[in-house]
Amino acid sequence: MFRKKKIVFLLLLPGLLGLLAFYVVPFFGGIYFSVMDGTFENQFVGIDNYVRVFQNRMFQLGLKNTWTLSLMCAPTIWLLSFLLAAMLKTLKERSTTFRNLLLLPYLMPSSAMLLIWLIMFDYGGVWNRLAVALGYERVLWLEGSALRFPIVLLYVWKNLGFSMVLFSSALSAVHPSLYEYASLEGAGWWTQAFRITLPQVWPTAFLVFVLAWVNAFKIFKEVYFIGGSYPAEEIYTLQHYMNNKFSRLEYQDVTSAAYMFELGVMVLFAMMYLSKAVRSPSES
Amino acid sequence: MNDRKKRGRRQVRPGRESRIGFSGGISYVLLLCLCLLIMVPILFTFLYSFFPRGEMEAYLKLRGNYDKSVWLDILYAPSQVSLRQYYKILIENPTYLKLFCNSAMYTGMILLGQAAVIPLTAYALSRFIFRGRDTLFFLILILMILPFQVTMAPSVIMLKWMGLLDTVWAVVLPSCFSPFYIFLLRQFMVTLPNELLEAGMVDGVGPIRGFVHVVLPVCRPILGAALALSFADNWNMVEQPLVYLSGKPDLQPLSVMFNQISTDSADVAFAGAALYILPALFVYMFFQEDIVEGIQLSELK
Numbered sequence: 001m002f003r004k005k006k007i008v009f010l011l012l013l014p015g016l017l018g019l020l021a022f023y024v025v026p027f028f029g030g031i032y033f034s035v036m037d038g039t040f041e042n043q044f045v046g047i048d049n050y051v052r053v054f055q056n057r058m059f060q061l062g063l064k065n066t067w068t069l070s071l072m073c074a075p076t077i078w079l080l081s082f083l084l085a086a087m088l089k090t091l092k093e094r095s096t097t098f099r100n101l102l103l104l105p106y107l108m109p110s111s112a113m114l115l116i117w118l119i120m121f122d123y124g125g126v127w128n129r130l131a132v133a134l135g136y137e138r139v140l141w142l143e144g145s146a147l148r149f150p151i152v153l154l155y156v157w158k159n160l161g162f163s164m165v166l167f168s169s170a171l172s173a174v175h176p177s178l179y180e181y182a183s184l185e186g187a188g189w190w191t192q193a194f195r196i197t198l199p200q201v202w203p204t205a206f207l208v209f210v211l212a213w214v215n216a217f218k219i220f221k222e223v224y225f226i227g228g229s230y231p232a233e234e235i236y237t238l239q240h241y242m243n244n245k246f247s248r249l250e251y252q253d254v255t256s257a258a259y260m261f262e263l264g265v266m267v268l269f270a271m272m273y274l275s276k277a278v279r280s281p282s283e284s
Numbered sequence: 285m286n287d288r289k290k291r292g293r294r295q296v297r298p299g300r301e302s303r304i305g306f307s308g309g310i311s312y313v314l315l316l317c318l319c320l321l322i323m324v325p326i327l328f329t330f331l332y333s334f335f336p337r338g339e340m341e342a343y344l345k346l347r348g349n350y351d352k353s354v355w356l357d358i359l360y361a362p363s364q365v366s367l368r369q370y371y372k373i374l375i376e377n378p379t380y381l382k383l384f385c386n387s388a389m390y391t392g393m394i395l396l397g398q399a400a401v402i403p404l405t406a407y408a409l410s411r412f413i414f415r416g417r418d419t420l421f422f423l424i425l426i427l428m429i430l431p432f433q434v435t436m437a438p439s440v441i442m443l444k445w446m447g448l449l450d451t452v453w454a455v456v457l458p459s460c461f462s463p464f465y466i467f468l469l470r471q472f473m474v475t476l477p478n479e480l481l482e483a484g485m486v487d488g489v490g491p492i493r494g495f496v497h498v499v500l501p502v503c504r505p506i507l508g509a510a511l512a513l514s515f516a517d518n519w520n521m522v523e524q525p526l527v528y529l530s531g532k533p534d535l536q537p538l539s540v541m542f543n544q545i546s547t548d549s550a551d552v553a554f555a556g557a558a559l560y561i562l563p564a565l566f567v568y569m570f571f572q573e574d575i576v577e578g579i580q581l582s583e584l585k
Contacts, residue, residue: 001413001478002491008412011491015405016420018461022442023427023435030438066433084318087311094312100572101319107512107564108326109520111542112557116325116332122347124356138352157322162513169580204584210429217431221522225543238433239523246527251441258437265431 034255049256059257061233062241067264069223069237070216072152077163077212080156082205085167099168103161110158114225118142121150142226145234151222159215163208170204171197210269217265326561333558335359336366337551344550369555380538380545380556387537388563390455390525391518397460398514403507406469407495411481421470427463432523440527452535454528459518465510471582472506473499505581508574515567 002008037045053059084102088095120126121141128138139146174197182192220239227235229243238261245254332340339362346356373380409421439458443449448457480502481494489497500507522539529535538560546553 002411002481003413005412005491007491008408008414011404011408011412011495012420014401015408015461015466018401018457019424019427019463022439022458022461023430023463024423026438026442027430027435028438030441033438033441084315087315090305090308090311091315092308095315098315098319099576102322103572103575104326104568105322107516107519107568109539109542109560109564111520111522111539112329112560113325114543115546115553115557116329119344119347119356120325122356123350124346124354126358129355140350157325165576165579166584168576169582169584172580207584214429214431217433218523221520224522224526228543242433242437243527243530246437246440247530251437254437255441258434262430262434265429265434269429 030255038252049252053256062238066238073216074213081163084164089171105158106161166208170201174200332554334365335362341551369552373552383538393456394459394518402465410470410473424463450531505574506578508571509578512571
């Protein structure tokens with residue numbers, strides 16, 4: 001550790017300037033736009049913009065869909081990646097190939113994978129073959145609310161590996177002697193899982209969950225590839241609403257929408273943070 | 285520090301310890317199936333890229349048929365292996381190649397920018413003690429969990445005011461300071477033992493030389509991991525160019541325009557997709573171990 005070295009501020013300078021210019025200042029500056037009316041006189045209108053945007057049907061639709069899609073993706077990825085990491089751990093050193101293969105989709109560009117996805121989810125495609133083989137009717141995967149399934153699947157397929165690596169590293173960091181000692185004391189598999197593994201992994205699990213959720217808001221990408229700028233109502237996300245507002249230069253609406261969305265996200269993360277603090281009081 | 289050493293060491297002890305038992309056997313089979321399933325879309329994309337143009341175009345036209353008695357065939361082998369479609373997108377028609385170069389340019393510029401800024405910031409945040417350090421780190425954590433939708437709107441106004449909107453810089457500059465990678469590198473650097481730098485300090489090595497000659501070489505795994513993850517992000521970026529470059533279709537990267545290409549010229553769509561995947565595949569092959577190792581050695585809590 002270096003103490004009282006003035007050079008640290010020189011090292012920090014480029015990074016801080018960039019963060020200030022492209023993240024912090026815009027974030028607070030945007031508040032100004034959200035409370036002005038944006039006309040030639042540019043008067044202060046308080047929360048009028050917020051009220052108007054909140055009552056807009058497309059905003060409500062976009063907000064609802066964004067939350068729905070992220071609610072489908074984030075917990076799925078979280079649970080599946082934990083299960084996979086646990087399975088990989090039972091394989092010991094034989095797990096390397098599997099782990100690396102599971103990570104491969106993370107680097108694949110989603111637009112390149114889209115074609116094969118459209119073929120798989122076609123009315124006569126593999127998924128409907130499977131459905132018929134299992135005794136169900138064919139589904140129109142590429143229309144209406146069924147469209148959510150291919151989108152979520154593409155997203156999960158792509159992002160599962162990264163969360164799994166995070167969980168894997170947390171699991172491998174649990175000291176083996178803890179388990180040995182527990183077995184000596186006569187603790188069974190369940191006791192070990194809930195008294196040793198879970199508390200040890202919990203802080204990482206929290207991080208994985210937060211990252212998975214923040215990234216799940218980026219599912220716009222997959223939606224855009226399948227549905228374009230004006231997709232079906234079931235998959236119209238907040239980002240579509242904002243992009244369309246941008247093209248009409250309605251900055252007041254876009255910023256108000258962004259801050260209202262952020263409020264919801266912050267409430268969610270604050271709740272999760274509190275749950276983490278309750279679970280592991282010894283962690284910061 | 286003892287703990288760290290144990291984690292870092294690869295456990296390659298044959299014999300009793302490597303036996304995986306019954307539950308391991310089940311996991312093995314399940315994981316094998318899952319990995320095969322996960323590989324299917326990638327393998328088929330490459331396979332389909334070698335189909336002759338006519339055959340592929342005809343096949344893709346069969347999609348969207350709502351007749352219940354008709355199935356879309358699964359093609360396993362082309363009637364003849366063809367490279368004509370690769371020739372078309374690489375030499376005959378430069379549209380694809382131009383977009384590909386745009387993508388490469390953005391990714392390269394962002395990676396260079398990140399390499400210049402992020403390790404330094406992470407180093408300052410992890411190996412120095414100064415007032416306000418923890419507050420600063422907390423701020424970066426908050427920035428990290430801001431969804432893109434939230435930062436985007438104010439950023440556009442800011443970039444417009446700076447005169448950068450609709451230029452290459454609008455896409456490149458904000459990404460160069462991505463808080464997530466500062467966090468990732470910082471979490472790795474805090475785990476480095478103090479002795480590492482102290483040994484150098486006795487010999488009169490200052491903070492800068494310590495950074496270049498001691499810290500950077502040790503950080504090899506996390507640097508590789510960050511590079512690969514950032515590459516994956518930027519090679520696939522859609523939101524930023526779509527919003528920041530909305531007025532400039534010729535500056536768009538391949539990630540945004542690929543959809544358009546594949547609908548316009550279905551015959552070369554798979555060849556385009558395969559070429560598009562290829563750089564990502566190389567990055568993956570070079571850095572797969574780094575991603576795992578870098579994350580394993582970081583303090584991710």
